[in-house]
Amino acid sequence: MNLSGLIRQSWAGLRVLLLFTVILGVAYPLAVTGVSQLAFGDQADGSLVSHDGEVVGSSLIGQPFDGEQWFHPRPSVAGDGYDTLASGGSNLGPESTQLLATVEERRAAVAEENGVDPADVPPDAVTASGSGLDPHISPAYADIQVNRVARARGLDPAEVQRLVDEHTQGRTLGFLGGERVNVLELNLALEDLGSS
Amino acid sequence: MSATAAGLLQIALLLVLLAVAFRPLGDYMARVFTSTRHLAVERAFYRIVRVDPEADQRWSTYLLSVLGFSAVSVLLLYAMLRVQDLLPMSLGFDGMPPDLAFNTATSFVANTNWQSYAGESTLGYTAQMAGLAVQNFLSAAVGLAVAIALIRGLTRHRTDRLGNFWVDLTRGTVRILLPIAFVFALVLVAGGVVQNFTAPYEVTTLGGAAQSVLGGPVASQEVIKLLGTNGGGFFNANSAHPFENPNALTNLLEIFLLLVIPVALARTYGVMVKDKRQGYAVLAAMAVLWGAALVAVTAAEVHHAGTVPQAVGAATEGKEVRFDVWASALFANSTTGTSTGAVNSMHASYTGAGGGVVMLNMMLGEVSPGGVGSGLYGMVVLAILAVFLAGLMVGRTPEYLGKKIGRYEISLVALYILAMPFALLIGAAVAASFDTTRASLLNDGPQGLSEILYAFASGANNNGSAFAGLSANTEYYNTALGLAMLIGRFTTMVLVLALAGALARQRPTPVTAGTLPTHRPLFVGLHSVTVIIVAGLTFFPALALGPIAVALA
Structure with missing residues (x-):
């Protein structure tokens, strides 16, 4: 347990988090929206x-x-x-x-x-x-x-x-x-x- | 068909669906976490973020990865919520004030999803999908990773290595959560859950009133809210909202989604410890607690004791017509037995007994069957306690799966068991002591105390559901509940990983005639009773003044 270890892991964590934000926070909802609008447009729009x-x-x-x-x-x-x-x-x-x-x-x-x-x-x-x-x-x-x-x-x-x-x-x-x-x-x- | 027959059939169908998924999903998850091969997309991922997937971490390094990752997650989400007015598709909403942003950020990172805000009047689409929904995935994957590390502690011998957190996190997300979420998001849309980027717009209703038609990327967030046992609704009404949960079929699917991973993890456990009976024993203990609570909640709501429900003729306050009482009770029991905390009906308006049981579900420590990962490690920790108690009775050094439970191990278990009640009872006691904090109560008397107890039970156990009468968006509740969530989530993870490290160091103890078998019904009984006794002794006084007093009124 040490501070430099925590900082190193946090820095790695930030890189992982940013890439996951692009995948899970942007690409995934866009993909779901795209397919939903094509396949189930009425429901997707409410x-x-x-x-x-x-x-x-x-x-x-x-x-x-x-x-x-x-x-x-x-x-x-x-x-x-x-x-x-x-x-x-x-x-x-x-x-x-x-x-x-x-x-x-x-x-x-x-x-x-x-x-x-x-x-x-x-x-x-x-x-x-x-x-x-x-x-x-x-x-x-x-x-x-x-x-x-x-x-x-x-x-x-x-x-x-x-x-x-x-x-x-x-x-x-x-x-x-x-x-x-x-x-x-x-x-x-x-x-x-x-x-x- | 009578309501009773229909309700029982509904439960039967749920159990069949879970039984069908149990083996394939459990086996698949075991393969995901034991495979030595990386997918091409994962190798690319590791290259971009520059982590070494082959590094085998000590428990302390694994822990630093968990804590470091969660810390930056809180910070980034906090920043996003503070400045959400500057993000695209903010719908004109302001940034969150500091205490609310702290509460919300810790809440979603700690897999709690307590919400002191109402989604439809607070958050734009970017904050929801790129902030909150991302943590819905990742907080679940973190819980999963810690559970897997604990299993490795049990299965590995004479080593100080527990695996690689980044690999576990990535595989849990990419191979388990994301594909299931994608498929079932589309199923939810087909059922009527909305999925678009249209800003709310006003229409004139048939009766001539004005009403806003809401939109948003709801289905993509809804599905992981359940699958990851998160529970934070896109809208304030959560899964009672017709755009999150439009009909009885989506309702059953949502209950299935929030149960399926915690349940199947029992199979994963059995496969990974190379003794499937151990997995079935854990599953049986989960099922006993879930089943007993379900009978109690359903009976309480169907019989609708209490002044208002009796006057009305049914416990329909806070429930939707499309879900009747049975489907509401089934959801309520499952969401509080896991750490989900989504609601399809308002628990605050449940009967005294019904509301008390869903609160007790959380106070058991979220193990029936618990959250994604957290349910399994909670159950294993309690199994170790049960083994220890049995060992005390016969005067033998207790063992669990060939690992000795010595002074160090049982100390970690004891601290694990004390962490959540500490956060719960201290926070609730302070809240009940001051006029300013009591001013947040909607109901007075025992029901008011229940509101406070429920809030801290929900926070400390990372559930997130509420007796929502409590106006929790104040500096005290936002801060205290935020801290309760952090203590409930991360002190327990520290202890679980320390325990995993201690177990992995040991050499295996051979099974002898004197070893307590941990896969027989006798042990399942002991295990379940241990869960109930620990929670009962800890919380009975508080429960007696709150929900029990309401039920007896």
């Missing part, structure tokens, strides 16, 4: 979705939807809600009185807005996701919104329910992850229904 020729966001990223005519996403604590520049969850613990109050408030609001019994409000409707950008809601949360959305749009509830069913995705491969409805895709389908 799985963008358009409406009337305008990009309206990514099918993977949740968006805020206010108003009776839309299916609503989960509560979000990313910024003021679905702010992609401030992803994250509430980080409030299981005994937090603040979280308890928030959850009860949300349940009352969701129940009133959709005209359902508070006991029928599903868990995902009253809790914020970890990312704050969850694009999905549970099929149960979509179901309780059907009548409200149909009324606001002057549509037959059965038709809206059919759309929800079409957009309900089961577990991946039948057993991976959760059952879900993509809110943006469902609302896009609603818009298309209205305009046809």
Whole structure:
């Protein structure tokens, strides 16, 4: 153990580090980007979705939807809600009185807005996701919104329910992850229904 | 299909994938580190950086290489983060302030990837890919190299040479991490992870709001974040973010990636010590701890005890719909059992018992199955302790793989075991003692103490996940956690390499009828219990005041 040994090794380390920075920090990400853009361009660019020729966001990223005519996403604590520049969850613990109050408030609001019994409000409707950008809601949360959305749009509830069913995705491969409805895709389908 | 059946099938599929990879990857890694031939590209590499690949280093020289390399890594990364506003594609973000840059640089070099910043609002693309992602590779390769040096200490006799750090570092990176990362980065992109250099731009959402569409070289960094058990997310929400982890398939792949090298290293170990049963015994101890913790975390989250989860009807706060509770618990248990620290759900919002178990996973010292390299050397050190305890019971000089465990060796083991709790408990005690440091807490009472404990458990064990309610971007936490990460990573490496040197010097002790077999279920049991007892005795008082109090509330 000696200082000159450490300096000599550090100097060798710097040379190794600089060359690895070129390989791993520049060449590798460029190569991955090149191949990705050629082979999977849509995904690499963020799985963008358009409406009337305008990009309206990514099918993977949740968006805020206010108003009776839309299916609503989960509560979000990313910024003021679905702010992609401030992803994250509430980080409030299981005994937090603040979280308890928030959850009860949300349940009352969701129940009133959709005209359902508070006991029928599903868990995902009253809790914020970890990312704050969850694009999905549970099929149960979509179901309780059907009548409200149909009324606001002057549509037959059965038709809206059919759309929800079409957009309900089961577990991946039948057993991976959760059952879900993509809110943006469902609302896009609603818009298309209205305009046809 | 019921949630339970689906959840169990998901775990079964993960185990099948790991079982399939175990032998080929483990054997391959053993070949990489025992081969005497250099690839052409490696020879060119050694020529350019002017290191002699044929030099066989003493343990002390090997250590100086590790420390020298890590020191310049911290300095270069620190400098890069301080001046990142001057780098290309900085997206208009300022350079990091000194305490945050220190914390981040030590964090990524120490394979911790604790993040006191939010990626999407702090870092440009160059700092992420040429700074952070480079250390994601290299810090993992350093851990791998140290583990291999320890194995050489066990397999070599009457020598003071442990191999060549630069060769181990280069081979680990070029032959193992880089090819796997490249292939699976493309798989992640196919699954929806973004990979571009477009700066964030604003669009009008369908509902008429404004939202930024983010970009960046995410997949190339995401894959090594997991494969190298690093865990530092490109975005603040980490693997909960849909652009890092878009669906249940990528989620399972990410869990597989963060487990595969630490698990397969058990095979590499068995092959290199020329007794594959030893590798299986280590694997069994890892699996016992991982499995028991998985049952506990999953049961806690599915049963959702606690005031808020009961009021809600499920433990869904901080979890994504696409991952349900089972896939979230599986990820949480695997990320804290390895030293990864990536999260696909917010651990702070877990039930008291669930959050307590993931914290305990880290406090075990990251050995179930642990980080890349660090998991294996941690497990071997604890096996030596278990052998020593057994030796005390029967009054024999303990041996492990034909090496005597004498006073010097066991002293190194004891120091190894004390280093992490020292960094953890001192740092947490100071943080809990002052009003200014307590001001960073989001939750009060036992949950608040859990936030502090979790942070220092995460730092000292080089995990990097957080009870993220803690506002850790303050001078105290940035500095104290930075130091905890350095102590947790590098004092242990010093001790492991010293141990390797001491073992290599010995002549082999022949196996006799009195030798404790270290490959039988009895020893696996002893080994696992040793891990739990050491952590339990050290951390029970702290856990009782934090997560256990929350769980009993």
